[in-house]
Amino acid sequence: MNNVLIGDDSIYEELYDVRREAEHAGNLVEEDMNPAMNALRERAPVQKGFLRELLKLPHHQRHVFAVGRQGYTALTWDACNAAFRDHERFSSKVMHTPSESGEQRLGILEMDEPEHRTFRATIQPMFLRPKTLTWWRDRFIKDIVETLVAKIAQNDRAELNLQLCARVPVHTITRAIGMEGDDAIIFRQNLVRTSAHGRISMDEARAASATVDRMLIELIAKRRVEPGDDVLSGLIQAELDFPDGVRRPLTEREIVIMTKLVMLAGGGTSWRQMGITIWALLTHREQLEAVRADRKLIDKAIEESVRWNPTDPVFSRLVAQDTELEGVQLPEGSVLEICLGAANRDPSRWDNPDAYDLHRPLQSHMGFGMGGHQCLGMNVARSEIWVAINALLDAFPNLRLDPDAPAPHMTGGLEQRGMSAIPVLLR
Numbered sequence: 001m002n003n004v005l006i007g008d009d010s011i012y013e014e015l016y017d018v019r020r021e022a023e024h025a026g027n028l029v030e031e032d033m034n035p036a037m038n039a040l041r042e043r044a045p046v047q048k049g050f051l052r053e054l055l056k057l058p059h060h061q062r063h064v065f066a067v068g069r070q071g072y073t074a075l076t077w078d079a080c081n082a083a084f085r086d087h088e089r090f091s092s093k094v095m096h097t098p099s100e101s102g103e104q105r106l107g108i109l110e111m112d113e114p115e116h117r118t119f120r121a122t123i124q125p126m127f128l129r130p131k132t133l134t135w136w137r138d139r140f141i142k143d144i145v146e147t148l149v150a151k152i153a154q155n156d157r158a159e160l161n162l163q164l165c166a167r168v169p170v171h172t173i174t175r176a177i178g179m180e181g182d183d184a185i186i187f188r189q190n191l192v193r194t195s196a197h198g199r200i201s202m203d204e205a206r207a208a209s210a211t212v213d214r215m216l217i218e219l220i221a222k223r224r225v226e227p228g229d230d231v232l233s234g235l236i237q238a239e240l241d242f243p244d245g246v247r248r249p250l251t252e253r254e255i256v257i258m259t260k261l262v263m264l265a266g267g268g269t270s271w272r273q274m275g276i277t278i279w280a281l282l283t284h285r286e287q288l289e290a291v292r293a294d295r296k297l298i299d300k301a302i303e304e305s306v307r308w309n310p311t312d313p314v315f316s317r318l319v320a321q322d323t324e325l326e327g328v329q330l331p332e333g334s335v336l337e338i339c340l341g342a343a344n345r346d347p348s349r350w351d352n353p354d355a356y357d358l359h360r361p362l363q364s365h366m367g368f369g370m371g372g373h374q375c376l377g378m379n380v381a382r383s384e385i386w387v388a389i390n391a392l393l394d395a396f397p398n399l400r401l402d403p404d405a406p407a408p409h410m411t412g413g414l415e416q417r418g419m420s421a422i423p424v425l426l427r
């Protein structure tokens with residue numbers, strides 16, 4: 001099973017290159033947009049225009065929900081917080097692209113209440129904190145990280161973005177779902193291809209989607225006969241408990257959709273945020289040494305990274321009724337972009353918000369979202385990043401950026417930021 005985990009870099013290079021991903025999607029932004037987003041926030045809390053328009057960046061292919069709609073952008077803490085928490089006025093159906101069957105392909109991510117709560121409740125127990133500190137960490141994350149760090153330690157240099165960050169989340173989630181060995185990476189390859197806009201043909205994307213569905217359907221059939229201690233078996237046993245008193249198990253299709261969402265949402269985000277956190281520490285040496293001396297600070301290092309540079313700095317909602325936000329009239333049918341990246345640096349909430357400072361007083365940020373849709377996997381992500389950083393600090397007392405390699409920088413699309421690379425010297 002570990003052969004795939006520590007296998008050839010080329011497999012991972014194809015799947016984990018945030019810059020190339022953005023180039024193919026036509027939304028590459030190399031520049032740090034935080035200063036421009038800060039300037040917008042200082043101008044007004046809510047503004048007419050999609051964030052890309054306000055920043056004078058072109059629209060891109062993944063912005064399908066923007067076509068034919070008027071956009072608005074929320075930028076302050078208060079405006080973004082209000083929007084995230086009000087599902088009646090700001091609907092998550094924004095991403096819904098109707099298929100012939102009307103199927104919600106993004107599952108809970110595009111549902112509103114009360115349907116959302118009913119479906120989320122079937123999977124939520126497997127993602128709560130006690131479970132992420134025991135089941136997820138002890139069964140999957142520790143073993144994966146230890147294996148990877150042992151492999152990395154065979155050399156004097158490493159590229160942590162590819163050799164560590166990319167690999168931990170995908171193997172954690174596929175193992176937790178109940179897949180093993182080569183299946184993990186074949187599944188991920190095909191899953192990524194289902195949304196590899198621009199990189200592959202429609203026929204190839206359809207074939208990838210069929211492979212993903214087939215692999216899951218086969219695994220569901222197997223787990224129905226032989227239940228295991230895994231997320232898929234949990235979903236098979238779970239019941240939807242509707243507000244009108246109706247109870248029923250999830251259909252096979254509902255399980256497939258839920259599983260795909262968890263795999264997609266969890267695979268890329270944790271990879272990118274783990275890289276951002278490690279980079280933040282390597283470029284703030286005093287904070288790195290503080291964390292090395294007191295491992296309890298790893299928690300703060302992670303939260304501060306998700307506040308300072310959340311990998312996904314903007315999410316959207318559909319305006320469900322004519323309404324007003326911070327004095328701006330928003331017509332029904334328009335789209336509100338919630339720029340949580342700007343909200344996370346609102347000076348009305350944080351002193352010196354542009355600085356990475358893990359010693360600042362802990363208070364909630366928006367990097368994992370807010371309200372009913374707040375990230376389902378945030379405790380898994382925290383656990384993955386915690387275990388990885390702790391293992392690096394244990395194994396490499398002299399860990400530092402490689403001065404002979406190009407300096408790492410954040411890159412990718414405006415909507416998905418990650419590291420160019422993290423080249424390090426280990427000894």
Ligand code: HEM
Pocket residue numbers: 092108109110120173261262263265266267269270273274306310311312315316366367368369370372373374375376377378380381382
């Ligand atoms: C550091 C890593 C991560 C970040 C920054 C992140 C961020 C977010 C954000 C901002 C949302 C809210 C979306 C919205 O309101 O429309 C979200 C939702 C979600 N995340 Fe994460 N996420 C991370 C890791 C994960 C992981 C590891 C998993 C799964 C294992 C996961 C699964 C999900 C799911 C299923 C949702 C949809 C929840 C719902 O609609 O109720 N995420 N995430």
